[in-house]
Amino acid sequence: MNEATPVRRRSTVRINTTSDQRINDSKTQSQYQPYKDAAWGFINHWYPALFSEELPEDKVEGIQIAGIPIVLRRVDGKVFALKDQCLHRGVRLSAKPMCFNKSTITCWYHGFTFDLDDGKLSTIVANPDDPLVGTTGITSYPVEEVAGMIFVFVREDDFPLEDVPPLSSDLPIRFPENSEKFPHPLWPAAPSLMDEGAVALGMHRTGQSNWRIACENGFDNAHILVHMDNTIVHALNWVLPLGILPNHEEPITLIEDEDGPKGMMQWLFTDRWKPVLENEALGLKIDALNGRFYRTSVVMPGVLMVENWPEEHIVQYEWYVPITDDMYEYWEVMVKVCPTDKEKAAFKHRFDRVFLPMCLRGFNDCDLYAREAMEEFYADGTGWDAEQLVSTDISPITWRKLASRWNRGIAKPGKGVPNATKTSSIRLRRLAEGKAPGYFVQKIEDVNSY
Amino acid sequence: MTGTAQHRVTLAFSDGVEHEMAVDPGGSVLEAGLAAGLPLLHQCRSGSCSSCLATLVEGEAATLPGCSSSLLASERAAGQRLLCVTGASSDCRFALPYDSKVGENRAVEGHAFVNAVERVAADVMRLELELAEDCWFEFRPGQFIQIKVPGTDQTRSYSIASTPAELPKIELLIRLLPGGVMSEWLLGQAAVDTALEISGPYGAFFLQEASKAPVVMIAGGTGLAPMMAMIDVIRARPGRKPPIHLSFGCQSAEGLFHGEAIALRSMWLPSLTVTTSVDRGPAPDGVRIGNPVEAVGADGPLDPETVAYLCGPPGMIEAARRHLQALGVAPGNIHAEQFVAS
Numbered sequence: 001m002n003e004a005t006p007v008r009r010r011s012t013v014r015i016n017t018t019s020d021q022r023i024n025d026s027k028t029q030s031q032y033q034p035y036k037d038a039a040w041g042f043i044n045h046w047y048p049a050l051f052s053e054e055l056p057e058d059k060v061e062g063i064q065i066a067g068i069p070i071v072l073r074r075v076d077g078k079v080f081a082l083k084d085q086c087l088h089r090g091v092r093l094s095a096k097p098m099c100f101n102k103s104t105i106t107c108w109y110h111g112f113t114f115d116l117d118d119g120k121l122s123t124i125v126a127n128p129d130d131p132l133v134g135t136t137g138i139t140s141y142p143v144e145e146v147a148g149m150i151f152v153f154v155r156e157d158d159f160p161l162e163d164v165p166p167l168s169s170d171l172p173i174r175f176p177e178n179s180e181k182f183p184h185p186l187w188p189a190a191p192s193l194m195d196e197g198a199v200a201l202g203m204h205r206t207g208q209s210n211w212r213i214a215c216e217n218g219f220d221n222a223h224i225l226v227h228m229d230n231t232i233v234h235a236l237n238w239v240l241p242l243g244i245l246p247n248h249e250e251p252i253t254l255i256e257d258e259d260g261p262k263g264m265m266q267w268l269f270t271d272r273w274k275p276v277l278e279n280e281a282l283g284l285k286i287d288a289l290n291g292r293f294y295r296t297s298v299v300m301p302g303v304l305m306v307e308n309w310p311e312e313h314i315v316q317y318e319w320y321v322p323i324t325d326d327m328y329e330y331w332e333v334m335v336k337v338c339p340t341d342k343e344k345a346a347f348k349h350r351f352d353r354v355f356l357p358m359c360l361r362g363f364n365d366c367d368l369y370a371r372e373a374m375e376e377f378y379a380d381g382t383g384w385d386a387e388q389l390v391s392t393d394i395s396p397i398t399w400r401k402l403a404s405r406w407n408r409g410i411a412k413p414g415k416g417v418p419n420a421t422k423t424s425s426i427r428l429r430r431l432a433e434g435k436a437p438g439y440f441v442q443k444i445e446d447v448n449s450y
Numbered sequence: 451m452t453g454t455a456q457h458r459v460t461l462a463f464s465d466g467v468e469h470e471m472a473v474d475p476g477g478s479v480l481e482a483g484l485a486a487g488l489p490l491l492h493q494c495r496s497g498s499c500s501s502c503l504a505t506l507v508e509g510e511a512a513t514l515p516g517c518s519s520s521l522l523a524s525e526r527a528a529g530q531r532l533l534c535v536t537g538a539s540s541d542c543r544f545a546l547p548y549d550s551k552v553g554e555n556r557a558v559e560g561h562a563f564v565n566a567v568e569r570v571a572a573d574v575m576r577l578e579l580e581l582a583e584d585c586w587f588e589f590r591p592g593q594f595i596q597i598k599v600p601g602t603d604q605t606r607s608y609s610i611a612s613t614p615a616e617l618p619k620i621e622l623l624i625r626l627l628p629g630g631v632m633s634e635w636l637l638g639q640a641a642v643d644t645a646l647e648i649s650g651p652y653g654a655f656f657l658q659e660a661s662k663a664p665v666v667m668i669a670g671g672t673g674l675a676p677m678m679a680m681i682d683v684i685r686a687r688p689g690r691k692p693p694i695h696l697s698f699g700c701q702s703a704e705g706l707f708h709g710e711a712i713a714l715r716s717m718w719l720p721s722l723t724v725t726t727s728v729d730r731g732p733a734p735d736g737v738r739i740g741n742p743v744e745a746v747g748a749d750g751p752l753d754p755e756t757v758a759y760l761c762g763p764p765g766m767i768e769a770a771r772r773h774l775q776a777l778g779v780a781p782g783n784i785h786a787e788q789f790v791a792s
Binding site for chain 1 (some may be wrong): 563580581582583584591618645686688689691710714717718720773
């Protein structure tokens, strides 16, 4: 007798997928399912790529954002960005930059040459008559440069260029134009990167956690406990509460103006939030002298603004730019409007002496390790189900919901890119050589030795 | 006049691809096209399912003798033809409402396992399937599959409510009918891990290429299924999202389902507005009494570029077509899938 082939279930093992089943499917969790799916970040948003000074004239750099390798080149002052993955066989153009003129970049392996402007394949070094020339290309990314920072619109290959929104729609709201809507009686209007004369000083470095864990740390009003022993807090005798509790029916207001950034403002240091300065049971009491009023807000795709921080007339911006599902580029930037060279020099002087060592390092180093301490709980996807949230977590929950609503796309797991495959031998060798995986391409420094 | 001569027929796909072929007297355009190897959508081959819908743009083409078509007189007058029952009365040209790639999603036969069976309303079941090892296909949101009802020789067609990205999982929404073979199986025997014989995908009702034109979706009962798939696919498309109005209607409050799933889509997709209606009261909060067709255009005129998707019983489809055309929607922009309960 002819037995029919038995019907079998298909094997469902997949690599690089996020958890598709949660243990508790409570309504709240499902409201931010898109956020939980965004392990590789949100795509079709503006992200900082480099500080202007990191890309001098004619330099080429390779980075990775939301699983997409990106090559940047500056020509005659203008910055161009293309997908850093040759369409031929995937080689990273930035690994060994080859540029024969001002309008193209060439893949150093087989000579595929792309227009900087639109990514079109304009010739092949040793095969200029190939029928492929002119018919295909690699994705180009819109670029904006403001106040010493280079921003790239990281898009899906088929995101229409005419739909690219202005950079300002992915930057924090501005003051004083929002001073009436979000009054701030305790400090002067915060400067903006877009302000005339704005100077941005800061640093960026790779953190080893998912970008969401990092982002949620910045505006979590219970996290300030980790800062209680930071040097600057004691040196300047700051009153930094043990924590800040929501104390109003609307402690957070959504920012959802039609053509503006989408995010949320926390009404810190108003009666809507209650600072906690004492815990009797533990015998803890904050009795410092100097009030340090500040306010945090966050906008898509994860841009933190800390107004009035670390002192008057300065604002701190932070980005947690996804690189892969387990790394992010941590951007800490202080912005001040400096109309004259003298003021600029004074800001730089104070930045180098105080803010860089004691705030961006010091104080924020503490955030960096705190995020990594949380990473493993979430890395396999189970943390999103297992976390036990409390009242102060209104901040991350509100953020997760608004991010689920206002993202312009969920990045897919990186394809054919570094650090997507965690166990590749090349990655392990680099680790053994003491090179941590990160944001920048590994360049070939000496063409004659390796 | 059907005529006795062979005629040349041109079929134009929406992506500009065209094919010319000969159609014999007495033969259908569909048979001739399939014989020529063209990727034409079709399913029932008997003038009812409307999968093979095309628009006659030049020449004359009539329903073959002895055949009947489910098209309305107004639809025929607007040039619409079902190619499976249409012959060529002269040299003629048809425009197809889909591109030349669609027909490449050829229907396959295979198995799918039951992952979950769940009653979501008084008369609606949600059936989650997972394609077995022997079965894989791609589909466009809006298309349907057929399932052989276990223990019978009957098959039933259901639109897919999930997206291609969720394959191998497939979600269906199935209306329960007293005495229906599928309904009895679902209520009496359906169990997780049962393997079902399925085939698909089928149908010419599916989401059109991305555009900025506003979208109207009118869904009656389980006609919501293909709309859920289309909404989720629009949400994942890159670029600015078009405004979408989903008008969903059921007979009564007991028949409503998927309220939470719809609310989530409204939350995740700022350009989506949803109206829910019941034919007769009482209506829960936020639900209007009336039919889902009238809810469209109630707040102001429609954009003349509006693209509409309709899925529900024949009466609803007919009323919706008339309503939308009266509101200025081009007949060619109205895509419909009607189902007959069985």
